[in-house]
Amino acid sequence: MKLTLKYYGPAILWALFVLILCAIPINIKEGSGIFFVGFDKLVHCIMFFVLSVLYCAGSIRKWNTRNIRIEIAMKNTIVLLSYGALIELLQSKVFTWRSGDFNDLLADLIGTCMGIFAVQVTGAALNSVK
Incomplete structure (x- = not known):
């Protein structure tokens, strides 16, 4: 547990922040923002872009590399997509003042993929600098 917090502490804190934000009741009409x-x-x-970048940064520190390998990127995508699905399930079943939405899950996936892509591009740029 101590090693997990060492590498993934910022990502865990951000994930808790995301969960709290997704649990707060808001008063807006359906179909409007x-x-x-x-x-x-x-x-x-x-939110999932930031979570993805923080989670990938933890993976980079854990594996002591300058970029993430494709299998780690896939694992990170699955973990973060599962977390997004859990939040949507909680919004539909537990936080009844919120609504679980497949489009929110799709936005979570897009943010996750954007974050992993940003980490890959940044890592490639850092590795090309001599």
Whole structure:
């Protein structure tokens, strides 16, 4: 457990922050957003982008490398997609004042893939610098 916190501590804290934000009741009409329609999807995408970058950073520190391998990227994608599915399930069954939505899960997946892509591009750029 101590090693997990050593490498993945920031990602775990951000995941708890995401869970708390997704559990807070909000009073908006269905089909509208806080600022614009689809704002909720944008927020999901951004939150999972940050979570993905932090989780990949933990993987990079754990494996002591400058970039993540494809199998680690796939594992990270599966873990984060499962976390997004858990949040949507909790929103539909436990946090009854919120609604679980497949489109939110899709936004979570897009944010996760964007984060992993950003880490891959950054790692490739750092590895090409001499």
